[in-house]
Amino acid sequence: xxxxxxxxxxxxxxxxxxxxxxxxxxxxxxxxxxxxxxxxxxxxxxxxxxxxxxxxxxxxxxxxxxxxxxxxxxxxxxxxxxxxxxxxxxxxxxxxxxxxxxxxxxxxxxxxxxxxxxxxxxxxxxxxxxxxxxxxxxxxxxxxxxxxxxxxxxxxxxxxxxxxxxxxxxxxxxxxxxxxxxxxxxxxxxxxxxxxxxxxxxxxxxxxxxxxxxxxxxxxxxxxxxxxxxxxxxx
Numbered sequence: 584x585x586x587x588x589x590x591x592x593x594x595x596x597x598x599x600x601x602x603x604x605x606x607x608x609x610x611x612x613x614x615x616x617x618x619x620x621x622x623x624x625x626x627x628x629x630x631x632x633x634x635x636x637x638x639x640x641x642x643x644x645x646x647x648x649x650x651x652x653x654x655x656x657x658x659x660x661x662x663x664x665x666x667x668x669x670x671x672x673x674x675x676x677x678x679x680x681x682x683x684x685x686x687x688x689x690x691x692x693x694x695x696x697x698x699x700x701x702x703x704x705x706x707x708x709x710x711x712x713x714x715x716x717x718x719x720x721x722x723x724x725x726x727x728x729x730x731x732x733x734x735x736x737x738x739x740x741x742x743x744x745x746x747x748x749x750x751x752x753x754x755x756x757x758x759x760x761x762x763x764x765x766x767x768x769x770x771x772x773x774x775x776x777x778x779x780x781x782x783x784x785x786x787x788x789x790x791x792x793x794x795x796x797x798x799x800x801x802x803x804x805x806x807x808x809x810x811x812x813x814x815x816x817x818x
Contacts, residue, residue, distance in 0.1 A: 584741045584772065585727035590765050590802050590809045594775040595639050596743065601725045604643055606636060607651030607732075607745025608687070608776035611672075612660035628779040629668045635777065637675060646680055649723060651745040651774065652687025652732030661715070673716060682717035687732040687746065734773060734794050742771040747791055749773055750783030751803050752818050762803035764812070768795045775804060787817055 589597035596605040611629045640648065655661060664672070676682040723730040729739045733746040751764040763775035766786055771794070776783065784791050786801055801812045 584767075584769060586725075586741065588728075588743075588772065591639065592804050592807060592809050593635050593639055594763055594765075594777045594804055595636075596765075596772070596774055597643055597645075598725060598728070602646035603649060603725060604639055604645040604647070605649045605651060605730065605743065605774070606639070606777040607774040608653045608748060608778055608781055609636070609650060609655075610653055610776065610778035610781050611655050611668075612663045629664055631779040632777065633668060633671055633675075635779075637671070640675060647683065648675075648680060649683045649730055650685060651730060651743070652685040653746065654684060654687065676716045683723060684715075684717055684719045685723065685730065685732050686719065686721045734771065738771045738794075740770055743774065744771065745774045745776065747773055748776040748781050748783045749786050749791055749801075750775070751786050751801050751812055753803075753812060753816050754818060759818070762805070762810075764804060765802040765809070766791070766795075766799050767802075768797060768799040771795075 587599060589599065591597055594606065597603075598605065609632050611632060661669075721731075727741040728743050729741050730743045732744065734744040735742060749764050749766045750761055752759060752761045754760070761783070763783055764786065765775060766773045773791070773794070786792060786799075792799075798814045801814065801817065802809045803812050804810075
């Protein structure tokens with residue numbers, strides 16, 4: 584891809600040449616959305632996700648944080664956030680670094696609650712409508728890298744995307760193991776979802792595998808490192 588990309592076991596991407604931390608698909612307040620519909624998910628996913636994000640910021644001290652879209656789960660996410668979670672998100676975004684929100688399909692719904700016209704981003708919309716600091720862009724270019732929310736059908740070299748929540752399954756010690764993962768063929772890189780309750784799409788699914796002309800490299804998230812997996816080992 585022409586740039587040094589460090590795959591973090593948190594599911595984030597570190598771009599040291601640009602002092603930039605990238606994370607995708609936080610889906611903040613997904614747990615509370617499901618709980619409101621009677622599905623028994625603990626409503627603490629935002630706290631867990633922000634813990635993880637804050638730990639990465641503390642470890643790497645980035646000059647810029649880029650969230651690849653779908654940072655919020657639905658139109659009521661921001662209103663449902665606990666006060667201390669919202670305060671922490673504000674603090675992280677206001678600590679003197681460049682904080683960039685990319686537009687995702689779920690983010691359009693979050694903004695749509697405060698708009699009368701079709702929900703599309705423009706400069707200042709996030710802070711004006713929902714009070715969150717930072718800037719909002721549909722995509723971002725850093726050197727040879729093109730950061731976007733959803734993988735494009737005809738990608739530019741260096742595409743970095745989220746949206747699909749890739750995961751890999753292997754059989755280990757006579758049991759099935761499923762892990763969120765990065766997927767790359769050197770031309771494009773798809774990040775795992777960073778959020779706590781985000782589910783995942785098997786990398787063997789045609790909707791994901793079909794994005795690559797050749798077998799991609801799969802890097803699964805472990806407790807303290809990222810594990811490269813052979814394509815033939817996936818189930």
